[in-house]
Amino acid sequence: MTFRNAFCASSALAICVAGTAAFADGHSATITIATVNNGDMIRMQGYTDQFTEETGIAVEWVTLEENVLRQRVTTDITTNGGQFDIMTIGMYETPIWGANGWLVPLDGLSEEYDVDDILPAMRGGLSHDGTLYAAPFYGESSMIMYRTDLMEAAGLEMPEAPTWEFIREAAAAMTDRDNDINGICLRGKPGWGEGGAFITAMSNSFGARWFDMEWQAQFDTQPWLDTLNFYQGMMQESGPNGYPSNGFTENLNLFNQGLCGMWIDATVAASFVTNPEDSTVADSVGFALAPDTGLGVRSNWLWAWALAIPAGTQQQDEALQFIEWATGTEYMQLVAWNEGHANVPPGSRTSLYENPVYAAVPFAQMTLDSILSADPNNSTVEESPYVGIQFAAIPEFAGIATEVSQEFSAFYAGQQTAEEALANAQAITNEAMEAAGYQ
Amino acid sequence: MARAVTNQRKALNTALAWIVGLAIFFPILWTILTSFKTEADAIANPPILFAFDWTLENYSEVMERSNYGRFLSNSILIAGGSTILGIIIAVPAAWSMAFVPSRRTKDILLWMLSTKMLPAVGVLYPIYLLCIRLGVLDNRLAMVVILMLINLPIIVWMLYTYFKEIPGEILEAARMDGASLKEEILYVLTPMAIPGIASTLLLNFILAWNEAFWTLNLTSVDAAPLTQFIASYSSPEGLFFAKLSAASTMAIAPILILGWFSQKQLVRGLTFGAVK
Amino acid sequence: MATQHSRSAARIMMAPAVFLLLVWMLVPLCMTLWFSVRDFRPLRGGDLGFVGLENFGRFVSSSAFWPAVATTLVIVGGVLLISIVLGVMLAILLDQPMWGQGVVRILVIAPFFVMPTVSALVWKNMFMDPVNGVFSYIWQFFGADPVVWLSEMPVFSIIMIVSWQWLPFATLILLTAIQSLDSEQLEAAEMDGAGPLSRFGFITLPHLSRAITIVILIQTIFLLAVFAEIFVTTGGAFGTRTLTYLIYQRVLESQNVGLGSAGGVYAIILANIVAIFLMRIVGKNLDK
Secondary structure, eight states: OHHHHHHHHHHHHHHHHHHHHTOOOOOSSEEEEEEEOOHHHHHHHHTHHHHHHHHOOEEEEEEEOHHHHHHHHHHHHHTTOOOOSEEEEETTHHHHHHHTTOBOOOOOOOGGGOGGGBOHHHHHHTEETTEEOSEEEEEEEEEEEEEHHHHHHTTOOOOSSOBHHHHHHHHHHHOBGGGTBEEEEOOOOSSTTTHHHHHHHHHHHTTOOSBOTTOOBOTTSHHHHHHHHHHHHHHHHHOOTTGGGOOHHHHHHHHHTTOEEEEEEETTHHHHHTOTTTOTTGGGEEEEEOOBOSSSOOSOOEEEEEEEOBTTOSOHHHHHHHHHHHHSHHHHHHHHHHHOGGGSOOSSBHHHHHOHHHHTSTTHHHHHHHHHTOOGGGOSSSOOSOOOSSSOOSTTHHHHHHHHHHHHHHHHTTSSOHHHHHHHHHHHHHHHHHHTTOO | OOSOOOHHHHHHHHHHHHHHHHHHHHHHHHHHHHTTSOHHHHTOSSOOSSOSOOOOHHHHHHHHHSOHHHHHHHHHHHHHHHHHHHHHHHHHHHHHHHHSOOTTHHHHHHHHHHGGGSOTGGGHHHHHHHHHHHTOTTOHHHHHHHHHHHHHHHHHHHHHHHHHTSOHHHHHHHHHTTOOHHHIIIIIIHHHHHHHHHHHHHHHHHHHHHOOSHHHHHOSSTTOOHHHHHHTTSSOSSOOHHHHHHHHHHHHHHHHHHHHHTHHHHHHHTTTTOOO | OOOHHHHHHHHHHHHHHHHHHHHHHHHHHHHHHHHHTEEEEGGGTEEEEEOTTHHHHHHHHSTTHHHHHHHHHHHHHHHHHHHHHHHHHHHHHHHSOOTTHHHHHHHHHGGGGSOHHHHHHHIIIIISOTTTSHHHHHHHHTTOOOOOHHHHSHHHHHHHHHHHHHHHHHHHHHHHHHHTSOHHHHHHHHHTTOOHHHHIIIIIHHHHHHHHHHHHHHHHHHHTTOOHHHHHHTTTOTTOOOHHHHHHIIIIISOOHHHHHHHHHHHHHHHHHHHHHHHHHHHHHHHO
């Protein structure tokens, strides 16, 4: 009996294996695209069939969570692995990879694609030495999203361009612990693209910077200490439980459940929080510019998720065709037609904001204003040697900033003081910069 | 049994064991239940155990978005192939260690186990570069070989401990009767070792199925197994508990069902020589 | 009993397995050693030349190194402790006569079949989430403030997740061992007036020592390499950075392969220290 059972089990396995081995793929032109599992990309996947119909080019998607995606595409590009024909990368990677010659320059784009229609800020951030290396699928800055009903109940009015002081007061006024209403929800999650991005953009408005002109880390300066203390103080007063582990998704879900008074985050979130299907507070959301402290720099960032072609792909022409389709105006019309203008991938093209129908979307103007007010070349109050707002566009930054943001999060979680966190950050950064030969 | 167990005590044992068993199983049960909820029900406060509107929406959405069949067949192929290949290579090795031991046998065995302690991340770049050089990135056969190598030490170890429990006299008797080495292994040893081989097979199938570092890094489309399927459902934008649960259920259901049906075989050989 | 003939046959039969593992060990090992003395930074153009032992010095002198070693040992030790203590208790419980033993056993072994990534995702989001997690509801139900598991007690949370996955394995091996225990011996001891505790201490536990050793050996091998659970839950923050994770940060996040490879060499050394230590015990216990 045992013998038979065991035999059955193993032969069943063998048959399964033999069965699947018979699978064989035989496509003619297939491109493989690595992308992140964000809402807009998933929507795009749904429309891929249309592209295949139009061009006869089949598309294979490798959709991964952001951290896994970064790990995969970076390994692949640096080793010239050639696993992907198109990679979804951001404003941080593009200029670095472009400078290394790892990406195909996008100078062969067709006339009708109208590359000049891409917002100058996005085009600049995705170029190296004036050559475009990745086409923006959507672009974003950050801004304040707030609950108009709670703001009114607190007897306050949100200015177009508030200061951090106002935000802190408003947050405290909106907080209602008995009903689980948190005045403000912000990212605290470790990782350079999560809490790291937020706190860096915030520190800019407090007059802090990552490096001085000699590439010395600046965490021992007063503005950084002010930033951390202000952030942590405000979150203790008015933030949600467990904010040190909250990232974009966590805050989005809190806001949509009606548990946040204000949320300062990516402008793309505006279409999610105003979508009645996902959000319980869709009809009472207002928008304002990210706060400042009067030093002349606001705390909004600039980012784009963009499609790039790794050098060495065998399917360069097909890949280019896809990029033109996905980031062109035709795709935007397709989405606008099927799902409404609010769901069009935002922040990449001027023509979208000139469209009167889109201008009627409640967050359109504020998104554009936020993007226009972000300047990666001039992001800090004092002069800095790097390009980028919530990051410094040098290869070492991602590694350093992830560790630094882990130190900060440990401070938010009460595991160390702000001074300790900053001292550790200073040591980590200088250590890495020295190893990299900057100092 | 010398002593009769009172029904009362048996009932107490039963109750306790069931409570503990259900507590351990609860996360899986909760995942399966959540996969049938709407996203709103999935985060309802207080949580709803059974009385929600059961829906298959999440499953249809996942099926629409991902080519589940391909991920599944790759998982079966890679896990199954690597296990069978591993056993083919390990049976002779374990046989010779168990029946013709030398002074070095134990050293070799322990050395084999120690190769499993190499940290995988440390060698990601070397292996990745090697795969490019050999042109086997995203290649099913390469994944079969790599996962076989990863699990080979465990396979050899398990088979060795199992073979050692087979009395040598039987083999000797067979030899007296004029059986050749090949016949000895094929007709005498293998039948006796079938339960051990079966459980080795099952355990390593599970381990290979769940391997998530190499399968994630060395595959993209053609050879991508379910571990990669899961990576596209973790922490997207917006509410995702229900969809994540559906994808998770789809990723673990095949192995869970296989494991349950074959748990007798699995348990029988899963002693690693712990029992003498 | 072994003839010259069967000895050489045995060698030939062992050869494929030994050869393959030797290649699988040596090729990456040599490449790791090679990279560890080079300044290899892919984002800066790849191999930037020989740097001697600089990477080794840098890796150890980094403030993250010793805490990472400590965290590694705490996580491995914690999971071993929990899975063995609970495993013994569970094995004894399951060995008692009861109704539906087969079903309970199925329930108990189920976590072993779950992919580490899936279990980490499920625990992190559906149980440990401070707002929408099941634990938070339970805490609220009893009027307590929900615990923010992953930032307030991060190492414990990870130990808990990993223990959940490995408890079934320990329980199964220990259960098989308990079932082989001679029940007459226990009854005789009971007749002689030994209480349940001393029966456990003097008869059951010694009988289990071999099984416990095996559990420690096999689990340690897997636990030293724990990665997915940390990657998914905390990303190495809040003091959960193990040596494996530190190497991952150096190699992939910082893209410093030379430095990471030096870390890899250290991890191999640590693994071997643990291995030698373990094998001493195992070797002794297996000879019995």
